[in-house]
Amino acid sequence: MYVGQSLPRPEDFRFLTGRGNFVDDIKPPNCVYLAFLRSPHAHAKIVRIDPKAALACSGVLRILTAEDWTKAGLGKLVCVHPMPFTDGRPMREVLRPVLASGEVHHVGDVVAAVVAETRYQALDALEAIDVEYAPLPAAVKTGSAIDDGAPIVHEQFGTNQINEITRGDKTATAAAFAKAAHTVAMTLTSNRLAGSPLEPRSYVADYSPQTDQCTLWATTQVPHMLRRWICKYALFISEHKLRVISPDVGGGFGQKVNFCVEISTVVWMARELKRPVKWTSTRMDALLSDTQARDHVSKAEMAFDNDGKILGLKVDTIAALGAYLSNFAPSIPGNSYPQTITGLYQTPALDLRVRCVYTNTVPIDAYRGSGRPEATWVNERLLENGAREIGIDVVEMRKRNLLKPSQFPYKTPVGRTYDSGNPPLLLEKLVALAKYQELRAEQKRLREKGVLMGIGIAAFLDKSGTGPSKQLSTRGGLHGGFESATVRVHSDGKVTLYSGSHSHGQGHSITFAAIAADRLGVPVEDVTVMQGDTDTVPYGNGTWGSRSASVGGSAIYRASEKIMVKATRLAAHLLEADVGEIIYENGLFSVRGKNLSISFAEVADAAYHGARYPDDPGFEPGLEVTIFYDPPDLNDPEAMHLAVVEVDRGTGRVTVKQYFTVDDMGTIINPMIVEGQVQGGLAQGIGQAMMEHVIYDDEGQLLSATFMDYAIPRASDMPALKSDYICTPAPSNPLGVKGGSETGTIGPPAAIGNAIVDALWHLGVRRIELPFTPHSVWQALRAAGA
Amino acid sequence: MTKVTINLTVNGKAVAAQVEPRWPLAEFLRDHLRLTGTHVGCDSSQCGACTVHVDGVAMRSCTLFAVQADGCDVKTIEGISSGNALHPMQKAFHENHALQCGFCTPGMIMSALDLVRREGYELSEETIRHNLEGNICRCTGYYNIVKAVAAGARAMRAGAAT
Numbered sequence A: 001m002y003v004g005q006s007l008p009r010p011e012d013f014r015f016l017t018g019r020g021n022f023v024d025d026i027k028p029p030n031c032v033y034l035a036f037l038r039s040p041h042a043h044a045k046i047v048r049i050d051p052k053a054a055l056a057c058s059g060v061l062r063i064l065t066a067e068d069w070t071k072a073g074l075g076k077l078v079c080v081h082p083m084p085f086t087d088g089r090p091m092r093e094v095l096r097p098v099l100a101s102g103e104v105h106h107v108g109d110v111v112a113a114v115v116a117e118t119r120y121q122a123l124d125a126l127e128a129i130d131v132e133y134a135p136l137p138a139a140v141k142t143g144s145a146i147d148d149g150a151p152i153v154h155e156q157f158g159t160n161q162i163n164e165i166t167r168g169d170k171t172a173t174a175a176a177f178a179k180a181a182h183t184v185a186m187t188l189t190s191n192r193l194a195g196s197p198l199e200p201r202s203y204v205a206d207y208s209p210q211t212d213q214c215t216l217w218a219t220t221q222v223p224h225m226l227r228r229w230i231c232k233y234a235l236f237i238s239e240h241k242l243r244v245i246s247p248d249v250g251g252g253f254g255q256k257v258n259f260c261v262e263i264s265t266v267v268w269m270a271r272e273l274k275r276p277v278k279w280t281s282t283r284m285d286a287l288l289s290d291t292q293a294r295d296h297v298s299k300a301e302m303a304f305d306n307d308g309k310i311l312g313l314k315v316d317t318i319a320a321l322g323a324y325l326s327n328f329a330p331s332i333p334g335n336s337y338p339q340t341i342t343g344l345y346q347t348p349a350l351d352l353r354v355r356c357v358y359t360n361t362v363p364i365d366a367y368r369g370s371g372r373p374e375a376t377w378v379n380e381r382l383l384e385n386g387a388r389e390i391g392i393d394v395v396e397m398r399k400r401n402l403l404k405p406s407q408f409p410y411k412t413p414v415g416r417t418y419d420s421g422n423p424p425l426l427l428e429k430l431v432a433l434a435k436y437q438e439l440r441a442e443q444k445r446l447r448e449k450g451v452l453m454g455i456g457i458a459a460f461l462d463k464s465g466t467g468p469s470k471q472l473s474t475r476g477g478l479h480g481g482f483e484s485a486t487v488r489v490h491s492d493g494k495v496t497l498y499s500g501s502h503s504h505g506q507g508h509s510i511t512f513a514a515i516a517a518d519r520l521g522v523p524v525e526d527v528t529v530m531q532g533d534t535d536t537v538p539y540g541n542g543t544w545g546s547r548s549a550s551v552g553g554s555a556i557y558r559a560s561e562k563i564m565v566k567a568t569r570l571a572a573h574l575l576e577a578d579v580g581e582i583i584y585e586n587g588l589f590s591v592r593g594k595n596l597s598i599s600f601a602e603v604a605d606a607a608y609h610g611a612r613y614p615d616d617p618g619f620e621p622g623l624e625v626t627i628f629y630d631p632p633d634l635n636d637p638e639a640m641h642l643a644v645v646e647v648d649r650g651t652g653r654v655t656v657k658q659y660f661t662v663d664d665m666g667t668i669i670n671p672m673i674v675e676g677q678v679q680g681g682l683a684q685g686i687g688q689a690m691m692e693h694v695i696y697d698d699e700g701q702l703l704s705a706t707f708m709d710y711a712i713p714r715a716s717d718m719p720a721l722k723s724d725y726i727c728t729p730a731p732s733n734p735l736g737v738k739g740g741s742e743t744g745t746i747g748p749p750a751a752i753g754n755a756i757v758d759a760l761w762h763l764g765v766r767r768i769e770l771p772f773t774p775h776s777v778w779q780a781l782r783a784a785g786a
Numbered sequence B: 001m002t003k004v005t006i007n008l009t010v011n012g013k014a015v016a017a018q019v020e021p022r023w024p025l026a027e028f029l030r031d032h033l034r035l036t037g038t039h040v041g042c043d044s045s046q047c048g049a050c051t052v053h054v055d056g057v058a059m060r061s062c063t064l065f066a067v068q069a070d071g072c073d074v075k076t077i078e079g080i081s082s083g084n085a086l087h088p089m090q091k092a093f094h095e096n097h098a099l100q101c102g103f104c105t106p107g108m109i110m111s112a113l114d115l116v117r118r119e120g121y122e123l124s125e126e127t128i129r130h131n132l133e134g135n136i137c138r139c140t141g142y143y144n145i146v147k148a149v150a151a152g153a154r155a156m157r158a159g160a161a162t
Ligand code: FES
Pocket: B039, B040, B041, B042, B043, B044, B045, B046, B047, B048, B049, B050, B051, B060, B061, B062, B063
């Protein structure tokens, strides 16, 4: 069995030797370059754009504005996952124009584009474009975006509110609060983040007038979806006329799922100019235009009985979606967030309201965790503050409230059903792994010496494996949730897999090869995995939402099974036996009780060249299967984190000393890769907790526009880490796998926040703001009068 | 813009080229010499993806102009090993799963080699973490990179001894 082994990754070699093939490495001959002029204002009317001087610059081929786009009769970006009001009214939708038309809505909004012979010529010409703006007041802060008198982002609506999602039962929750022995109330803000994969976005398009065929190399996690969006919504061309290739991609984290504003112009210009066109984002472009994430403000309250059992949860959230609706944006606060808000606890009553709002900021969309870190931050901060108010140890508090294994499948008050799990075992493992009792004793000792040590926990679930197409469509989703796989057995018995998933660091090539090799009984080295090319891979939905192992992997599993059915039939025919008599072991088909056998490779050879096919009606030559696998359900990875911090009272500086994770991801295919995902996610979660923060000033100017201002964790920021795993297999897929790559981002804000409050509780600190910079913690100490 | 002639050595080969004074060394290496293993992640000396060796010392090629490398000996990731053989540091990254997307990897390896040059073959976790502060990895969380650098350094000593 290869599944379960830490097999190394074949793709490493090219990355280690500098031979990766990233989009910006591609430079077709005769290539021209695009550059985009971005708005310096958060909100303004465009009074006039004068390209004259720019047109006269050397090397300039085109200057493009909204007028050119409209004249060409082209379309707009699309929001593929709308979230209407719960009462049925449609959301207030503004789709993003490819070039800002008449008005700009955030700093970085695209106003014009230049195509020139070289990148420098394009950049020089940008500076020569003369734009006159009439600035308008900007709505910047999420918490006040729907206050009376707030500046309006899109005038036509008269409000910044996009929708209103309600879940749970208001009356029952009010009743639960009325009889509560204790309640805890808090305002909780989830800081805005910039996903920032290290490779900036890059697009190269090359058009052949002879075949009317265009190839686009793009940094994307979803090649087929991207092709569809560009063709169907922006450029109105046939999908088969655009080939999207996503070669090596330097990290995605959800941010490279999106239909970005610059990309359609690249393809458009390649078709117009009949020359290759290239655009690569600078880091500043990225921070001004890559979709951002989180940015919630919630008023939340939890009610408990005398024993600390949760009676009810009330949450009222304002979620910023930025200046325009990006692809999946509304579904993050509107769907992922509500689905995980009660976490792993039995919460009998829930009253949840989410209002999504426009602000004059970069659009929000998916980023690793998407909705779950925001939910966990709310649920877990309330629970731990509740425990401390009541005087119950935080581990004991969880024991009293956690779902029991016997309660699964568990229907939450949101209406979602969790598939499987064992939260008490997760807690037990966490307590043992962290040596919780010893930590408490240590805390006491240190406290006597004046050292402020704190311990905090976060218990939560992820939501992975999107995810039944039907479920998506009933919510109005404009995309599927299936995954494709082709298993092609060559006539020498070697195998090529074509998967609609897309690896941008997750190591699919070895993970998927292991799944197929086990099913086919061939050496894993004989299996090659191909992805990321819409001309060679059947339509796939790509990689996001931790769906590749459970959906993409299951597609490969199922297709491999079908291969074996056919290979077995052919083997039986060749061995002149019944299918029922065939045994397959170690790559050999043999007949039970007889000394007859034939190898997998020989069967493959016969499938193509033997011509001795069985007479069964419908038996086809060849040994290749393509399937589209639609999962029957999502799956629910669950995890618990424990953080140990020390706080410097004088400066507010927090050091995360130790960190512990226990995950339930169902069956683990490749432990090495899964551990890497846990660790990598954790760095991003710790980033949100400790330093990452997209900051706009009151006028909407972006203050965090370089990596000097937008802090990302470095090697020295990471705490000592210990990890463990439990396994409750997912019931809905044949592999039993659950998503394995997002839990790291979900726990840290809550676990570390709880640990800081634990360290400072005796000083009166009850509330702490993300990210936990020295300034933030020092403010919390001051607010508490400590 | 008028171009300037520079003469330098890149991965052991003499190179003479006409460059614009404003071209960063990274751009010259990538776009003109087509040595695309050197990556650009931030353009502002923050991420280390563009790290190369100039006269044996690790430098950020995004903020060094190509003209500044005139007369220098430049080494990039492509010059670390030859053919199918991996340098012990590259091998250690592979064996410790110290890369995911691979975008930061060339810069990490160039920085790690410079660290071994400065600090020797026996590197503590603290030394490694401190010295890799100039290299961002957004994928791995650094744990496996730290392990790989320690293992790679030790393997280099074994190699140097034989
Ligand atoms: S690109 Fe040079 S340090 Fe980031």
